[in-house]
Structures are given as structure tokens and as C-alpha cells.
Amino acid sequence: MNGRIPIRVANKRAYVWDVDDLNRIRSDHRLCGLLVGTLPHLSQQNVFLGLPSQLTPEEATLLVEKEYAVFVDDANAYPEPSLSQFQQWSAEQKEYIKHQQAVLGAENTKAQELAQLAVSEEAIRKRKERELKRQQKAMELRKLQEMEGDPVAGSELPVPIPAVNAGPSTSPTSPSAHTQYNVCITTPSSALSWYSPDSCTYSTIEAAQEAGIWDFPSNLQDRARYGVFKDLWEQGYFLGGGIRFGGDYLVYPGDPLRYHSHFCATVIESQTHSIQPMEIVAHGRLGTATKKTHLFCGWDDERKTVSYLSIEWAGFG
Amino acid sequence: MDDNLELPNNDGPEIRVGDNLEEEDQSSGDEDEGPDWIKLMPKAARPVIPKRGDKEFEPSKQGGSGLQQHILQRARNAIKSISYGTWHPSLARVSVTVSRGISIGTVGHSVPRETAMTNGTVKTQKRMELLPEEAIYLIERGSLLCWKESAVEYPNDGTFESISGSPMTVQQAYTEMIGKEDLTMDRYQVYAYLKRLGYTVTRTKPPTAFYPLTAPFPPSLLTLTSSSSCNSKISALFSSYSFDWWRPLRIRRWLKMDKNYSFIFQSLRFIPSGHKVPQYSPTETQTPSSPYEPFFNLYKPPTPFKKSAPPPPDYQMVVVNARTTPMPSLRELTAIYDNAPELPPPQRRVRNPPQIQGISYKNLTGTGGSDTLAQSQTHNSNTPTWMSSPSMISLLPHGLTSWLYAKPTSSLQKVERRPNPFAVLRQGKKTAIIATVDAGTINIFRFAQGAFETGPWF
Numbered sequence: 050m051n052g053r054i055p056i057r058v059a060n061k062r063a064y065v066w067d068v069d070d071l072n073r074i075r076s077d078h079r080l081c082g083l084l085v086g087t088l089p090h091l092s093q094q095n096v097f098l099g100l101p102s103q104l105t106p107e108e109a110t111l112l113v114e115k116e117y118a119v120f121v122d123d124a125n126a127y128p129e130p131s132l133s134q135f136q137q138w139s140a141e142q143k144e145y146i147k148h149q150q151a152v153l154g155a156e157n158t159k160a161q162e163l164a165q166l167a168v169s170e171e172a173i174r175k176r177k178e179r180e181l182k183r184q185q186k187a188m189e190l191r192k193l194q195e196m197e198g199d200p201v202a203g204s205e206l207p208v209p210i211p212a213v214n215a216g217p218s219t220s221p222t223s224p225s226a227h228t229q230y231n232v233c234i235t236t237p238s239s240a241l242s243w244y245s246p247d248s249c250t251y252s253t254i255e256a257a258q259e260a261g262i263w264d265f266p267s268n269l270q271d272r273a274r275y276g277v278f279k280d281l282w283e284q285g286y287f288l289g290g291g292i293r294f295g296g297d298y299l300v301y302p303g304d305p306l307r308y309h310s311h312f313c314a315t316v317i318e319s320q321t322h323s324i325q326p327m328e329i330v331a332h333g334r335l336g337t338a339t340k341k342t343h344l345f346c347g348w349d350d351e352r353k354t355v356s357y358l359s360i361e362w363a364g365f366g
Numbered sequence: 367m368d369d370n371l372e373l374p375n376n377d378g379p380e381i382r383v384g385d386n387l388e389e390e391d392q393s394s395g396d397e398d399e400g401p402d403w404i405k406l407m408p409k410a411a412r413p414v415i416p417k418r419g420d421k422e423f424e425p426s427k428q429g430g431s432g433l434q435q436h437i438l439q440r441a442r443n444a445i446k447s448i449s450y451g452t453w454h455p456s457l458a459r460v461s462v463t464v465s466r467g468i469s470i471g472t473v474g475h476s477v478p479r480e481t482a483m484t485n486g487t488v489k490t491q492k493r494m495e496l497l498p499e500e501a502i503y504l505i506e507r508g509s510l511l512c513w514k515e516s517a518v519e520y521p522n523d524g525t526f527e528s529i530s531g532s533p534m535t536v537q538q539a540y541t542e543m544i545g546k547e548d549l550t551m552d553r554y555q556v557y558a559y560l561k562r563l564g565y566t567v568t569r570t571k572p573p574t575a576f577y578p579l580t581a582p583f584p585p586s587l588l589t590l591t592s593s594s595s596c597n598s599k600i601s602a603l604f605s606s607y608s609f610d611w612w613r614p615l616r617i618r619r620w621l622k623m624d625k626n627y628s629f630i631f632q633s634l635r636f637i638p639s640g641h642k643v644p645q646y647s648p649t650e651t652q653t654p655s656s657p658y659e660p661f662f663n664l665y666k667p668p669t670p671f672k673k674s675a676p677p678p679p680d681y682q683m684v685v686v687n688a689r690t691t692p693m694p695s696l697r698e699l700t701a702i703y704d705n706a707p708e709l710p711p712p713q714r715r716v717r718n719p720p721q722i723q724g725i726s727y728k729n730l731t732g733t734g735g736s737d738t739l740a741q742s743q744t745h746n747s748n749t750p751t752w753m754s755s756p757s758m759i760s761l762l763p764h765g766l767t768s769w770l771y772a773k774p775t776s777s778l779q780k781v782e783r784r785p786n787p788f789a790v791l792r793q794g795k796k797t798a799i800i801a802t803v804d805a806g807t808i809n810i811f812r813f814a815q816g817a818f819e820t821g822p823w824f
Contacts, residue, residue, distance in 0.1 A: 057537065057541070059540060059541040059544065059545070060544055060545040060550070060551060062551050064537075064540065066537045083805065083806035083807070085555060085806045086506055086536070087503070087506040087507050087558060087562060089506070089507050089508040091406070092506075092507040092508075092562060093562055093563070093564065094562060095559055095562050095563065097403070097406055100536075101536075101537065101540065103551075103805060103806045105805045106805075123537070123538075123541040124541055124542065127514075127538055127541075127542075129516050129518060129532055130532050132518070132520070132521070135520045135521075135532065135533075136521065138533065139520075139521075139523060139525055139526075142525050142526075143523070143525045146525065232448050232511060232526075234505060234508055234511055234535070234536065235533075235535045235536070236535060236536045236537065237535065237536075237537055238535045238537040238538055240535070241533075241535060290804060290805060290806075290807055292688060292804045292807055292809065293807065293809075
């Protein structure tokens with residue numbers, strides 16, 4: 050069980066809540082998942098989403114079958130924390146808040162010191178002196194130019210010194226006692242000391258199905274989908290969801306972040322399933338229009354093998 | 367997206383979050399590229415990558431520290447205020463103990479509960495409760511800190527404003543709250559998607575008696591069931607007090623204004639057509655339960671929403687699972703259309719309207735619209751305000767009414783153009799919005815019930 054990635058199962062759906070697990074699944078096991086959570090920093094948009102990552106049933110089943118991961122029945126993994134565990138958690142939160150206040154407080158004092166310097170009497174006096182000097186220089190230059198006979202473009206009046214109110218400084222010298230801070234809402238439960246997944250971990254699909262927390266694959270359609278998924282995965286491809294391109298899966302030659310998909314795969318349940326000519330045309334046209342090849346994948350439930358047919362739209366003449 | 371990456375430069379692309387990014391991602395050529403996560407990272411942490419032509423790059427976002435910082439902690443923004451609540455598994459609700467911030471303003475409903483007071487009596491108090499989907503959304507975006515109710519009294523050392531149980535993580539919220547009160551992961555994902563876009567989302571069917579009932583659609587907008595064709599004309603004459611956009615010609619005959627083509631053509635149409643005519647329906651009374659039922663009521667962001675008395679919704683949305691649910695049958699779609707309001711034909715957009723101060727442009731596009739009558743519905747219909755109060759128009763002929771109320775618009779540029787027939791056909795009379803979810807990917811479709819038998823094409 051060491052090193053196997055925990056897949057949290059809730060309501061028969063598979064989630065990954067820890068970033069490190071996500072990394073391993075993607076880089077070691079060629080499975081991508083889909084981020085579905087709201088990003089708190091950018092909570093009003095739908096393009097960038099955060100944790101959790103939802104794994105499709107095929108991805109989760111594959112990971113457990115190949116013994117890279119285990120299922121955790123998340124609903125039963127939350128005993129009540131003891132008083133000491135709670136106090137420790139509360140103390141950690143307090144530490145975090147104090148740390149924030151210290152950092153923000155230091156920044157505040159620095160900013161206020163600078164602001165104070167700007168309005169202090171010293172600074173005002175110095176500014177006046179600088180202005181006077183600048184104007185004197187400008188007048189001397191003009192006199193020189195007049196003596197040399199250069200035409201002067203209009204007479205420029207010296208810029209009047211802006212009246213600066215050197216009133217008493219009103220900013221307080223000490224930073225405000227009530228600096229705002231962030232309250233941290235933990236995302237993954239593995240950060241909690243009382244979270245106990247060990248008592249409800251299942252390392253095989255059959256065990257999970259018996260316990261009632263997982264039920265994929267359950268019928269011929271599921272078995273066909275899973276069979277095709279596994280076969281393509283074992284050949285080294287990355288697989289993604291195909292609903293945006295009218296198929297069951299998108300087949301990538303490498304990481305989806307790097308490459309465009311080469312194929313769009315449709316799963317056919319059995320070797321004797323009928324395919325309408327209209328379907329062939331529709332899939333072929335759609336694939337070609339999106340620069341992909343459409344793949345019909347036929348599943349043989351008895352021999353547990355997959356056969357492939359690719360379709361491309363080719364015009365004659 | 368590749369244009370500004372051709373020459374190497376040290377400042378990264380500017381972050382544009384929102385409409386711009388969504389438009390880019392919708393171009394079909396780039397559709398399976400996915401969003402560029404490097405844009406999210408702070409400039410200091412971004413990798414400096416030399417680019418030449420279309421050489422591929424390997425983003426380090428998988429193990430990128432910027433991304434980890436973003437999604438590891440749910441630290442809320444210091445400017446927002448945080449609320450506190452308690453999750454009650456038996457009730458499937460989160461009761462709010464401390465309510466702060468703007469995001470909690472549009473969610474939740476008030477429920478009277480019996481609470482045991484300290485002196486032994488039981489008193490009924492009203493408290494604000496959240497549905498599971500509302501609670502999860504607020505927790506996710508960092509606006510609510512939720513405790514799970516427990517018999518143990520946990521000590522409060524002042525770190526938090528209120529402690530009412532054991533602390534819940536976001537993971538725990540997902541696990542425990544989804545699955546309760548008819549909330550599936552598909553429905554939650556659609557809910558969160560819509561909330562992130564700014565809509566106010568409530569449930570179409572109230573889960574309990576305490577959930578506020580939505581105001582029904584005004585009767586003038588619901589389909590009138592038709593009578594048989596022989597006395598339809600007579601009844602139509604007398605029922606003209608509710609002005610029907612789709613049949614504006616009924617009174618003409620009475621006023622002897624029938625010497626024109628449109629009236630003659632209409633009178634010649636004796637074959638009943640259209641969706642108002644009842645079809646043959648088989649005798650089976652057992653309609654199998656169908657997932658095609660509106661689940662969410664949507665209100666557009668600018669619509670004023672009052673929690674205790676919600677107005678009629680702007681849209682109603684059906685949520686189905688794309689893997690297991692087939693396309694809707696005609697009967698299922700018709701069932702949705704029957705409960706939907708009838709949409710008036712889309713008016714032409716007024717381009718470069720005259721800049722007149724104090725007059726809202728909504729009245730310009732209506733025929734003789736008056737802004738003196740109070741308007742309660744903020745529905746997405748373009749009905750001029752006076753149509754919803756039938757008593758005002760009772761016996762006045764159409765021509766006279768439009769003259770009476772034309773005063774405010776007489777000084778303005780009168781917009782009396784007929785709506786574009788293709789826009790009318792495309793919008794149809796009734797609308798059904800269906801969201802399909804397949805393991806996280808949401809696609810939203812609009813089905814419209816069209817109208818050919820009446821319309822501005824003759």
C-alpha cells in the first residue's frame with residue numbers, strides 16, 4: 050500500500066485533492082483528470098479552475114487495477130477530532146494569523162514612515178530651495194541667450210512656487226492595531242490530523258464494488274468504454290474527454306498541454322453493432338474539419354480485444 | 367494567442383481574465399489546447415522561455431510553485447469579510463451564525479427552528495439556512511468557514527469569531543454535502559459555473575415549505591389554450607383586452623380596417639396550425655419520470671433579486687448527465703415548453719438612438735410605451751409596460767390606445783419597424799435551456815419552439 054495514490058471516492062465519483070498526487074498521476078501515469086473547483090483568487094470566471102481534480106470512472110478504475118492507486122471511502126474517514134487535536138489545529142491557525150499580522154504590520158509602518166517623511170517640515174523646506182535654484186538657473190540662461198542675440202520664444206514667466214501647507218502632520222506614528230488578515234480554509238483533508246482514511250481504503254476494484262462505493266464498469270457499455278480506454282492507454286497515448294469533438298475520447302500522442310490530439314475515438318459496443326452510413330459521414334466530416342482522424346473502436350466482449358478503424362474525409366475529383 | 371510569442375521578450379503576456387479569454391478558447395481550432403496556466407503565475411515566478419517559430423515548450427506548471435501556492439490554500443482575500451456557519455447533516459443545511467460580506471447576500475433562506483434555550487424552554491427562532499450547493503460554493507471561494515455540528519464543545523480562544531463544531535475542509539464539504547437534498551455533482555458543477563459568471567441561482571422546485579416560492583409568470587405571457595376554430599374569432603374579438611403580440615390584427619375588422627392584404631390572408635387560413643392547437647395525445651396516463659425538468663431558476667446579474675419574494679426567473683435550466691441521459695423526446699421538450707413563458711418577438715436594436723436625457727431606451731423600442739405605469743416584472747421580455755395590466759386597455763380599440771399613450775414618444779424618433787422575420791423565427795416562442803455535464807465538462811444548449819403560423823412576414 051506504500052506509495053499508492055489515494056483516490057477519494059464520494060457518491061461514486063473519484064476525486065484527487067492533493068497537488069502532489071495530481072502531479073504523480075499526470076507525469077508518471079499519463080492520466081490527466083479535470084480540475085473542477087473554484088479558484089478563490091479568481092472566483093468569478095470559468096476558464097481557470099482549481100482543486101479538486103475529478104477523475105473519470107475509466108481513469109480511476111485503471112489506476113486501481115494497475116495498482117498505482119487505492120480507493121478511499123471519504124464519507125467514513127472523518128471521526129470527530131479530540132479536544133487536543135482541535136486545540137493544536139486552532140493554535141496553528143493562530144500562528145498563521147499572527148505571522149500575517151507581523152508581515153503586514155511591518156509593511157504598514159514602512160509605508161507610513163515614508164509618507165511622514167514626505168510631509169515633514171524638512172522636506173518642504175528643501176523642496177522650496179530646489180525650486181528657487183531651478184528658477185534662478187532658468188533666468189540666467191535666458192539672459193545669456195538674449196545677450197547672444199538668439200530669439201527668445203516668448204517671455205516665460207517663472208513658475209510660481211506652489212503654496213504648500215506646512216501644517217502639522219496628522220498621520221499617526223504607530224501602525225493601526227487592527228490590521229486585516231486572511232483566514233485560511235484548508236482544502237485537502239490530509240492536512241487535518243484527525244482525518245483517518247486507513248480504515249476505509251480499498252485496494253482492488255472488486256473490494257470497492259462489494260463495499261458499495263464504486264460501480265464501474267457495470268454493464269456492457271461501461272465495459273466497452275473501459276476496454277477501449279485501457280487498450281489505447283497501454284499503447285502509450287494520453288486520453289481526454291471527447292464530448293467537445295463528438296466522440297468518446299480524444300487521443301493525444303503526448304501530454305495534452307504540449308500536443309493537439311490526433312484522434313477522436315468512438316466506442317462501438319460489439320462487433321455486430323450496426324453503424325448507420327450517416328454516422329460514418331458525420332464523424333468523418335467532423336474529424337477532418339477539426340484536423341483529427343476519427344476512430345471507430347470495436348470492443349469484443351468475449352475475447353476482450355479492441356479493433357480499430359480510422360475514417361478520413363477524402364473528396365473524389 | 368501565438369502572435370505575441372513570436373519574438374522573445376522578458377515580460378509575459380498580460381493577464382486578461384474573463385470575456386476575452388473565453389472568446390479565445392472558443393475558437394474551434396484551438397479548442398483542445400486548454401487555458402494557458404502560465405498567465406496565472408506571478409511575473410517573477412514565470413519561466414523565461416525562448417521561442418523560435420513554433421517550437422514547443424514544456425510548461426513547468428505541473429509542479430510549478432506558483433500554481434501550488436494558488437490551489438493549496440484557500441486563503442480568502444483580506445478585503446472580503448468571512449461568514450461562519452454550522453453544517454447539520456440530518457437537516458442537510460448549513461445554518462449561518464455570522465453573516466458578512468456581499469456574496470452571502472443572494473443565497474440562503476430564512477427558516478424558523480426550535481432551539482432549546484438555556485432556561486429549559488423551547489423557543490422558535492428564525493435563522494438563515496443555506497442549501498448544500500450554496501454552502502459549498504461559499505466555502506470554496508473562501509467566504510464561509512463552516513463547522514460540522516458536534517456534541518463536543520470545542521474551546522474558543524479568540525482566533526475565530528464563532529466556533530460551533532469541528533472545522534470542515536473543502537474536501538469534507540464536497541464529500542458530505544453533495545448527495546444530500548437532491549444535489550448531484552453534475553448539478554453542483556452547473557450551479558458553481560453559473561454563480562461564477564454572476565447569476566443568481568435558485569431552485570425551481572422548493573425542497574421544503576420554508577423555501578421562498580418564486581413569483582409565477584404573468585398570465586398574459588403564458589399560452590392561452592385555444593378553443594375550436596369556429597368560435598375562435600368571436601372570442602378573439604372580445605378577448606383582445608390582453609394584447610397579443612402574435613395576433614395584432616383582430617380588432618381591425620370591427621373598425622372596418624379590413625381592406626388590406628394581411629387581414630384577408632389571415633381570414634383565409636382556416637386550417638388550424640401552431641402549437642396552441644391541441645394534438646392527439648395517447649390515452650396512457652403514466653408518463654415515465656424524466657430527467658428533463660427545470661432544476662434551477664436563473665436571474666441575470668442586474669435583475670433586482672429579493673430573497674423573500676423572488677421575481678419570475680429570467681431563465682430556467684435543466685441539468686442532465688451527458689453519459690446516461692439520451693436526447694430529450696418531443697414529449698419531454700413539450701412538457702418544458704408548456705411551463706415556459708411566451709417570448710415576444712425580438713425587437714430590432716435601435717442603433718445610435720438620439721441622446722435624450724431622462725428617457726430610458728426601453729420605451730423607445732416599444733410601440734407607444736409609457737413609463738408612467740408601474741412595472742413589476744423585470745423579465746427578459748420586451749413587452750412595453752402597459753401590456754401587463756389588462757384593465758387599462760379594456761375596451762379601447764387598438765388604434766386609440768396607441769394614440770393615447772403615444773404622447774411621450776411623439777417628440778422622439780418613432781421606431782415602428784417590424785421585427786426582423788429571421789430573428790423572430792430563430793428565437794421562437796418558447797425556450798428550453800438544457801445543461802449537459804460529462805465528467806466536468808458542461809455544455810449548455812437552447813431548444814426553441816418555433817412559430818410559423820403567425821408572424822410579421824405578410
